[in-house]
Amino acid sequence: MYIVTTCLRPTDSVREHATRHATEYGARFVERKKQSIEALMNRYEKGVLVFDKRRVEYTSLGTTEPFFFHPSSSVFRIKQLLRGGPDPLVDTAKLKNGDRVLDCTLGLGSDSIVMSHAIGPDGRLTGLESEFVTAMLVKEGLSVWVEKEDAINQAMRRIEVMHADALAYLKTCPDDSFDVVYFDPMFEKTISESVHLNPLRSLANTAPLTDQLIREARRVAKKRIVLKAHFESEWFNEYGFTRIIRKTSKLHYGYIDMETDIL
Structure with a gap:
């Protein structure tokens, strides 16, 4: 399982979306508090799911390249x-x-x-x-x-x-x-x-x-x-x-x- 957080400056809607997801799927929600994704991964030893206003991205533990949804072709x-x-x-x-x-x-x-x-x-x-x-x-x-x-x-x-x-x-x-x-x-x-x-x-x-x-x-x-x-x-x-x-x-x-x- 991953941890859930938000972008650096989340709106109330973004924070609500992130916390609702964490609750629904039994993930831990962590306030961002200006922490880098790398710092969060090192602290919790898990991948990180980040909620933003227009997109959601995931960074696997031990990597630096995020994976995010895009409608693509x-x-x-x-x-x-x-x-x-x-x-x-x-x-x-x-x-x-x-x-x-x-x-x-x-x-x-x-x-x-x-x-x-x-x-x-x-x-x-x-x-x-x-x-x-x-x-x-x-x-x-x-x-x-x-x-x-x-x-x-x-x-x-x-x-x-x-x-x-x-x-x-x-x-x-x-x-x-x-x-x-x-x-x-x-x-x-x-x-x-x-x-x-x-x-x-x-x-x-x-x-x-x-x-x-x-x-x-x-x-x-x-x-x-x-x-x-x-x-x-x-x-x-x-x-x-x-x-x-x-x-x-x-x-x-x-x-x-x-x-x-x-x-």
Whole structure:
């Protein structure tokens, strides 16, 4: 567990947000009192979660580079959708207004934000993150980050973040309870090729796809199972995904159409 504190000059709202988080998740709240993050880590021997007005950031014990939530590529992807343009994930998943989507590998939430926008206020987007710190950071970040384009803010606020293992959660879901089940496994090749993910290395779950995971996804998904993976990944062929080739990207999408697929 980490300790919770605020920026150097917190507003009452920021302090209230931080203390509420600490109470809800059983973390220790520490008044900042002009102390550096390094000093707090040395004193309490824990990572530090810092609340600010517009963002929340986490610094792992023994490191100096903070990890913070940012909507990242979802910003320009949603703007493109608003202009009537395409998005490879939205197109692969065939997302429609009102769809129910389960993102089994939430990570930093960029793909979930785009999907949340695509399915609109009548849809439901549930994002699962197995690493507690990442789940909490993204959950809080989605609630406070503000972009100029309000459609992005609305998409972020609608996402339900859950700290949960994907397989365990899928087992609790009734048949056909989501229209789309999505996987974007965080694996070492992707991490090593993405410099901006450096602070996330120690928090990433590198667990691969499994037969059991895909079997449960098949039961839960009513319309499609979608996978994003490195173009060299064997998962597309191994699990029967129809691959969408992206010549300009090392990351490809694949799908299993549950309405036509026969095991």
